[in-house]
Every structure is written in structure tokens, then in C-alpha cells.
Amino acid sequence: MFILDAHLDLAMNAVEWNRDLTKSVQQIRKSEFGMSDKPDRQNNTVSLDAMRKGNIGICVATQIARVSDNKKLPGWNSQEEAWAHTQEQLAWYKSMEEIGEMFQIKNIDQLNKHIKLWSSEDISKKPIGYILSLEGADSIVNMDYLEKSYESGLRAIGPAHYGPGVYAHGTDSVGGIGLRGKELLKKIEELNLILDTTHLCDVSFWETLENYNGPLWASHNNCRKFVDHNRQYSDEQISELISRNAVIGIPLDAWMMVPKWIRGESTPEKMGVTLDQMIDNIDHICQLSGNSSHVGIGSDLDGAFGKEQTPHDLDTIADLQKVPIMLSRKGYSDLDIEKIMSLNFVEFLKRVWY
Secondary structure (H helix, E strand, O other): OOEEEEEEOHHHHHHOOOOOOOOOHHHHHHHOOOOOOOOOOOOOOOOHHHHHHOOEEEEEEEEOOOEOOOOOOOOEOOHHHHHHHHHHHHHHHHHHHHOOOEEEOOOHHHHHHHHHHHOOOOOOOOOEEEEEEEEOOOOOOOHHHHHHHHHOOEEEEEOOOEOEOOOOEOEOOOOOOHHHHHHHHHHHHHHOOEEEOOOOOHHHHHHHHHHOOOOEEEOOOOEOOOOOOOOOEOHHHHHHHHHOOOOEEEOOOHHHOOOOOOOOOOOHHHHOOOHHHHHHHHHHHHHHHOOOOOEEEOOOOOOOOOHHHOOOOOOOHHHHHHHHHHHHHOOOOHHHHHHHHHHHHHHHHHHHHO
């Protein structure tokens, strides 16, 4: 089944982890043998090759660079430095386009053309379609920079990441959006960018929705019902997003899937983390909405974690193909499953880009 994954940090892996994503997952793991600078070395799950094997033909691919003066949180010392880092990541995406590995999708015509290409059997190596997103807006020095980003193909943006940010408060922090946040939201709406509510703390989440009337989604968020942490959404937040015609992508970071996960100590096997928890989150959103129209896949695989912190029944991103079978066993129809795996986000994009 064709899959759209609404959140992958591909350029971060390539630029910061020095991973050649044109190689297979196994080749990348072999190249990292003996390395210990990152906790997920030799545990990667994503490559462009693995995406093709899993029929993941479109993803929302990120740029990410936060600003931080707090040594507890990594980040750049200035917005200008953060901007430079996002441009390095953009250069990687462009280089992937140059060699036919990826294809940037910026409008409906390109979206339709790419989906048609992936339904064809006439081409053996299909480029991975990507929609460019900015995870955390700290690198936007001022609104002129957001216009530059739009011209470079940016089509979605999340105001915050972890901690207090320039424009909003993110995960594990408390606070609102302020004047700069409101200015950002106004420009996002003017450019018809998609607002990604993921990572907004509760206060910033509600202030954002009070001040923004444009299209929005949550690219990678699980349900607080299962893991009681501010990184997850409460039923009230999920219901509000549903009322705004949003789609919520379900991620596969283990600590967001089961309670009492201890980073660096817990293991997927000992904690019983499997794709079943993904199904539970999908089903919960479907029950709240009364249909299958507001949930999709936002795996966040290799988002600074690897197999040491993912469902133990997933070896590579290609194993997302297990999800349709699991949904079918739970009673979901073929159409429901197709909507969850890709159509909900595809139809969202068509509605927004008109």
C-alpha cells in the first residue's frame, strides 16, 4: 500500500549524523560500527532505499535548528546561526534532487504527477517525493526569512520544538506565543503555509489556535490517554484539531508510546513496545472523530533515536507495511486503511493548495 509519512528528519540524519541515505539501512549500520557519539549509532531504520522498499513514496521532510542559551537543551546561539544550518539541510535536499533520489512537491500539480509516477510500473527507481517543513521556527530571523523559505519550497512550519523558543513555548516548557508568535502566525496565514501544532506546549497550543485561522495539522503526535505527558495531546486538543479539519500523524518514538519509559535504560523488548501501540493511538483518534479521516502516519523514525527506541517488531521504515494488515485485523475497511496510510494527508494537501 502507498504510504505518506508526515514526519521524517532526513536532512538532519544526513548532515548531522553523516549518514549517506542513498545507501541501504544495513550498509549505514555497517558504516557506523564502533561509533558511540550518538546513542542510535548502528540502530538506524531509515534510508531512501528502505522507503522505496516500503512503498513510502511521499514524506514531509524537515529542516530543524533551534536557538538555545540553556546548556540542558542543544541549540545554536543565534537565529542567524540556526538559519545557516537550515540552509545546509536545504542544500542536501537539493543535492538529492540533482541525482534523482528525491523530488520536491510544492503544489497540487506536482503532487498529482508524483502519485501517478509511483503508481506506474515503468520506472524502477522512483524518487522520494518530499514536502519541506520547518520543525521549530527559531531560524526565522524575521518575516523576510519566512518569505525566502517559502520561495525555496517550504510548505509547513511548526512554531516551536523543545523548550522555550523565539516564537512559542514547546515541549517541556510553559508559556504563550507573545507578540512575535502572533506576527509569525499572521505571516504563515498570509503565505498559506500549513501550521504544524506538534511540540507546542498546552498554553501555546491554545493561544495559537485562538490567533490562527489557516490550515493546520499535527505531523507527529500521540495521545495523552496512553502516555500522560505534555508532548502528547489530550482528548480536548485532539477534538479541537478534528473540528479544524486537521490530520494527526502517529509517531513511533517508544517513550511516547508506553508510560514509564526511561531513556537510556528501557528497551522496546522489556517494555513491550510494538506497532500495536501505534494502532491503539490511531484507533483512539478515529473513535474521537467518529471516522477515519483525521489520522495518518508521522513516524519520526530516526528522529535522534533508532531501533533502541522504536517498536521491536520494526526493523526498518519498510515495516510500516505491517500496519495495514494490523488495521484490517482490527476491523478497518480497505478504504479506511488507505485513508490512514496516505489519503488523509493527500486530500488535506489538495484542499489546502486548491
